[in-house]
Amino acid sequence: MNMTSSIRATAIFMSPAALIAIFIVMPPLLYVVYTSVNGLAFSLDLYADVVASKLFRQTLITTFVISGISCFVSLVLGFVVALHLASQPARRRAILLGLVLLPLWTSILVKCFAFMVLLGREGVINSILSWAFDAHIQLPMILNRIGTLIGMINWQVPLVVLPILASLLAIDEAVYRAASIMGAKPARIFWTVTVRLSLPGVLAGLLSIFVMSLGSFMVPALLGGPKDLMLSNLVDYYSRQVLDWPRASTISVILFAISVSFAAPLALWRRSRRI
Amino acid sequence: MMPLPREERTQQVARDDSRPNGLGEDVVSAARSNRRDGSAGLVAKNRSENDPKYAIELKDISKYFGSLAALHPTKLAVNRGEFLTLLGPSGSGKSTLLNLIAGGSGPSTGSIFLDGRDITRMPPRERGIGMVFQNYALMPHMTVFENVAYPLRARHFDRSAIRAKVTEALDRVGLRGLEDRKPRQLSGGQQQRVGIARCIVYAPAIIMMDEPLGALDKNLREQMQGEIKRLHKDLGTTFIYVTHDQEEALNMSDRICLMSLGAIAQLGTPDDLYFRPRSRFVAEFIGESNIITGRVEGNGRMLVSGNETFLVPHEKRSTGSELTVMVRPERVRICGSAESVTTGENVLDGEVVGTAFVGGTTRVAIQCANGLHMTAKMMSDRLATRPAAGDQVRVCWSSIDTVTLDS
Amino acid sequence: MTDIIDDPLQRRYRAVGTALAVSVYVFLLSPLVITIPMAFGTANTLTFPPTEFSLDLFRTFFNSPGWVNPLLNSIKIALATTSLSLFAGTLAAYWLVRREFLGRALITGVIMSPLIVPSVISGLGLYLYFSYFRINSSTLSIVLGHIMVVLPFVVVMIMAGMNKLDRNLEFGAELMGAGTIRMFVTVVLPQLVPSLVSAALFAFLSSFDEFILSWFLSGPDTITLPVRMYNALNWEVSPVIAAVSTLMMALSLVVCVAAISLRKATPADG
Numbered sequence A: 001m002n003m004t005s006s007i008r009a010t011a012i013f014m015s016p017a018a019l020i021a022i023f024i025v026m027p028p029l030l031y032v033v034y035t036s037v038n039g040l041a042f043s044l045d046l047y048a049d050v051v052a053s054k055l056f057r058q059t060l061i062t063t064f065v066i067s068g069i070s071c072f073v074s075l076v077l078g079f080v081v082a083l084h085l086a087s088q089p090a091r092r093r094a095i096l097l098g099l100v101l102l103p104l105w106t107s108i109l110v111k112c113f114a115f116m117v118l119l120g121r122e123g124v125i126n127s128i129l130s131w132a133f134d135a136h137i138q139l140p141m142i143l144n145r146i147g148t149l150i151g152m153i154n155w156q157v158p159l160v161v162l163p164i165l166a167s168l169l170a171i172d173e174a175v176y177r178a179a180s181i182m183g184a185k186p187a188r189i190f191w192t193v194t195v196r197l198s199l200p201g202v203l204a205g206l207l208s209i210f211v212m213s214l215g216s217f218m219v220p221a222l223l224g225g226p227k228d229l230m231l232s233n234l235v236d237y238y239s240r241q242v243l244d245w246p247r248a249s250t251i252s253v254i255l256f257a258i259s260v261s262f263a264a265p266l267a268l269w270r271r272s273r274r275i
Numbered sequence B: 001m002m003p004l005p006r007e008e009r010t011q012q013v014a015r016d017d018s019r020p021n022g023l024g025e026d027v028v029s030a031a032r033s034n035r036r037d038g039s040a041g042l043v044a045k046n047r048s049e050n051d052p053k054y055a056i057e058l059k060d061i062s063k064y065f066g067s068l069a070a071l072h073p074t075k076l077a078v079n080r081g082e083f084l085t086l087l088g089p090s091g092s093g094k095s096t097l098l099n100l101i102a103g104g105s106g107p108s109t110g111s112i113f114l115d116g117r118d119i120t121r122m123p124p125r126e127r128g129i130g131m132v133f134q135n136y137a138l139m140p141h142m143t144v145f146e147n148v149a150y151p152l153r154a155r156h157f158d159r160s161a162i163r164a165k166v167t168e169a170l171d172r173v174g175l176r177g178l179e180d181r182k183p184r185q186l187s188g189g190q191q192q193r194v195g196i197a198r199c200i201v202y203a204p205a206i207i208m209m210d211e212p213l214g215a216l217d218k219n220l221r222e223q224m225q226g227e228i229k230r231l232h233k234d235l236g237t238t239f240i241y242v243t244h245d246q247e248e249a250l251n252m253s254d255r256i257c258l259m260s261l262g263a264i265a266q267l268g269t270p271d272d273l274y275f276r277p278r279s280r281f282v283a284e285f286i287g288e289s290n291i292i293t294g295r296v297e298g299n300g301r302m303l304v305s306g307n308e309t310f311l312v313p314h315e316k317r318s319t320g321s322e323l324t325v326m327v328r329p330e331r332v333r334i335c336g337s338a339e340s341v342t343t344g345e346n347v348l349d350g351e352v353v354g355t356a357f358v359g360g361t362t363r364v365a366i367q368c369a370n371g372l373h374m375t376a377k378m379m380s381d382r383l384a385t386r387p388a389a390g391d392q393v394r395v396c397w398s399s400i401d402t403v404t405l406d407s
Numbered sequence C: 001m002t003d004i005i006d007d008p009l010q011r012r013y014r015a016v017g018t019a020l021a022v023s024v025y026v027f028l029l030s031p032l033v034i035t036i037p038m039a040f041g042t043a044n045t046l047t048f049p050p051t052e053f054s055l056d057l058f059r060t061f062f063n064s065p066g067w068v069n070p071l072l073n074s075i076k077i078a079l080a081t082t083s084l085s086l087f088a089g090t091l092a093a094y095w096l097v098r099r100e101f102l103g104r105a106l107i108t109g110v111i112m113s114p115l116i117v118p119s120v121i122s123g124l125g126l127y128l129y130f131s132y133f134r135i136n137s138s139t140l141s142i143v144l145g146h147i148m149v150v151l152p153f154v155v156v157m158i159m160a161g162m163n164k165l166d167r168n169l170e171f172g173a174e175l176m177g178a179g180t181i182r183m184f185v186t187v188v189l190p191q192l193v194p195s196l197v198s199a200a201l202f203a204f205l206s207s208f209d210e211f212i213l214s215w216f217l218s219g220p221d222t223i224t225l226p227v228r229m230y231n232a233l234n235w236e237v238s239p240v241i242a243a244v245s246t247l248m249m250a251l252s253l254v255v256c257v258a259a260i261s262l263r264k265a266t267p268a269d270g
Helices: A002-036 A045-052 A054-086 A090-104 A108-119 A124-133 A145-169 A173-181 A186-214 A218-223 A231-241 A245-274 B006-016 B023-036 B094-102 B144-154 B159-173 B188-200 B218-235 B246-252 B270-275 B280-285 C008-039 C056-063 C065-098 C104-115 C119-133 C139-163 C167-175 C180-209 C212-217 C225-235 C240-263
Strands: B054-065 B068-079 B083-087 B109-114 B129-132 B206-210 B238-243 B255-260 B263-268 B290-298 B301-304 B308-311 B322-327 B333-335 B345-357 B361-368 B373-379 B392-398 B403-405
Touching: A002 A245, A002 C065, A002 C104, A002 C119, A002 C139, A002 C180, A045 A054, A045 A245, A054 A090, A054 A145, A054 A186, A054 A231, A054 C008, A090 A145, A090 C008, A090 C240, A108 A124, A108 A145, A108 A218, A108 C008, A108 C225, A108 C240, A145 A186, A145 A218, A145 C008, A173 A186, A173 B129, A186 A245, A186 C008, A218 A231, A218 C225, A231 A245, A231 C119, A231 C212, A245 C119, B054 B094, B054 B238, B068 B094, B068 B109, B068 B238, B068 B263, B083 B094, B083 B246, B094 B129, B094 B206, B094 B238, B094 B255, B129 B188, B144 B159, B144 B188, B159 B188, B159 B218, B188 B218, B218 B238, B218 B246, B238 B246, B246 B270, B255 B270, B255 B280, B263 B270, B263 B280, B280 B290, B280 B322, B280 B403, B290 B308, B290 B373, B308 B345, B333 B373, B361 B392, C008 C240, C056 C065, C056 C240, C065 C104, C065 C139, C065 C180, C065 C225, C104 C139, C119 C139, C119 C212, C139 C180, C139 C212, C167 C180, C180 C240, C212 C225, C225 C240
Parallel strands: B083 B238, B083 B255, B129 B206, B206 B238
Antiparallel strands: B054 B068, B054 B109, B255 B263, B290 B301, B290 B322, B301 B308, B322 B403, B333 B392, B345 B361, B345 B392, B361 B373
16 A cells, blocks of 8 residues: 555656656657667667778777867866966955856856857958967967867866865864974975865766766867867767768767766776775 | 084074065975975974974964954964863854964954964965864865875975875874865764875974864764874974863863954963853853852952852952952852851851752752852752752851952 | 954965965956956957957847847757757756665766866767767757767756755655656656756856857857867957857856856855
8 A cells, every 4th residue: 555655746746857758759760779889670780880990990090099188287277267266255266267167057058159259260260360479370279180179178167166066175184283383384285185085076077077078079170180080079970961871870889888988987986886 | 514403403404494575385395395204294303493492473463354254353372282272162263263374364453473483474375274164175076195195296295205105194093094085975973184294294384273172973973073183292382272062172282272252351271261261251251150249348358139148269359349259169158057167158048949950960050048049060869868949048158269350 | 354363374374365266266267257357348449458349249130140140049059958958968867866776886887977078088989889879060969969968967957956855854754655757757856946047047148158169069050159269269359259158158157156056055065
């Protein structure tokens, strides 16, 4: 009796989300996998074909290189910002945090447009440089690797700030006092306390921006050149221009597998820390 | 040149401390010179007579936050090797004082001298002070060994010296064998021992303890009190101890500095504070007290309400001026009506209004005939023989147990 | 201030840290700052800083059906997405926080999975899936797609709000005889209002800004503002885009400010 009423209540509260999970979230992934193995034929030929293709390999390397560099730089910049935020009094921190959250919640399209204007051949920065050096300067800063990286970093820094800030704020202030009374200089305190104790946040932030950057689409498409295409752009290319759905699906599944292989440790680690 | 004997060599370093700059380097080099000495590190060395008189001297230091005074201008000198306790309710300024000595912030006015050198504006790391925190403030990611080795590594000791000193310090606090544990694997008492070990390991000039036992339960607290006292005796280092627990202060200290509202209320030995409190605040904060107010009548007498006169110690104040005196409850006797009263004793008739049996002692509240409330404290008797509410009694106390307070 | 202990070493580190941090703030905000003055420039050229100020670009934007229709589509889709995902997300978040039930971990995993699955995969998958039902290019298909990516955000935000509530109030209401649903409506929902409002705001913003799924799912009549903007950026960088960007940023600003003022002073979490 009690059992059935609790099942009924669970059904009432969970059914809308469950319907979404079953009929909207799950099917696309299954469809992609299904298409990639040629349906019930379950053929892995396409995988062999894709992995052997030069374009795919090149794109895979590009994806890892761009994600790796941009995540590393974002981590350093994000750490600088988090450190600054953590050292501020609470009121000012809230305001400065707003300066980080606003870019976080601004569309990437808006930022890409702004960087086109800023970094373009006739853009703001080139104009300033031309004026300053009294020459016609046209540094190529978009539609290449530099533009892609700048766009990626600008997008990832706010994402990595929040977990690091949370770890920094969790450090007991007395530990800093103790370290300095015991004779440690600021550099030693920085490495043995600040950096060491913020590692959980650093790791969580790094993994999550890395997983997100693996799937990034707009930045390489708008700010990158032909050599900066990432796996998402390749999926888009095969599905919308070549109309080769099975190949697009195959690449998607591979991208998914890579993302999960980086996201799963993060999820497991978070769960183990919560207990 | 002949190698100097050890004592003199450290002396020389200590004298160099008076140089205006690079004081911090000297602390480090003083510590470094210990390294060559092997394991003689933890016990404070005998200083020569040339050394400044006080371990710590505070000259008119104050701390204001805006117009709010956390600490009014204060003078305080701590003797070498002394165990001084800063006692007071929260917000009395004791933590502010400690923080100023530790270098958490600078004073608004005044200066601080450590062994005769001015450390007022010196960053904490260069002061060479040790501190034990209420919530331990251990490095959560380091083992016990690494925690205790931390101050030595900051001073660039070599590996073998670190091992020897850490081992000695852990021995002293009874934590040998737990070197590889992390702080969260230890009990509260053990964590605080680590806190103490990492403080004594670098033989700081003074050791400050900020309510170190505040987070521990009563039994453990009493045991640790004994251990800290013994440590103080063994090391001979100057201790500054902060607590709000008066029994802890009375038990452990050479001198107590009782603070109230950002100023020193009274500085003295535990005996001074208990038996010769200067003000009503001191009398009421430490122990229990009966406060009696009245006017000076001259001739060693005071006039209180109900036109009674009490014998009090001889009073210099002029007749008619206000007078506040204090009697400790354990000095107030309840005597039978037949009992004769010796000279110099005050006697009042009254009625018992309540008793509190708290184990070894019983507290008896008495409403006296002249309207005065008195509390008497006596060794407990069985219920049948204890005074009970409604009993008509006489209370007496001697004029020599009466303490005159500043009003 | 005389009260501060002047430690040259520490001061130097602090100065370097602050200088670095300020330059990162500038880097983060410069793209936002630069678009605003351009949006108030003239319609002919895209220059910075603009030589004269006008509302021409906004006029152009609102007079061109090629921009207004996508804007209306986006608003319609975002409103539908917000209400549906808020409905499903609130109920689920409450139950996930308070109850233990069979399949809880599984359903949580599925609901949250869009957070780690690259959108391109969801986009392609939804396109193939909806082709089967022949609802591609419809508003419905885009709304369903957006619900998929917005739902995890809503659930996370409401779960965070739920965790702050005192469970005993709910227990008390049930002791006094309220059924689960009555208790939920009369005790839980009123206390959740701040979380609900900020979840709704962020759901609307996420849907309004969403690009990749719309890119795969929209047809000629259901094109959304971001898709229109992407197309425009791919063909020619027209000055109108500055106006569009400014409008989108204004929406982000409103949502952020509203969310921050709702949350008062708990700055550590995003």
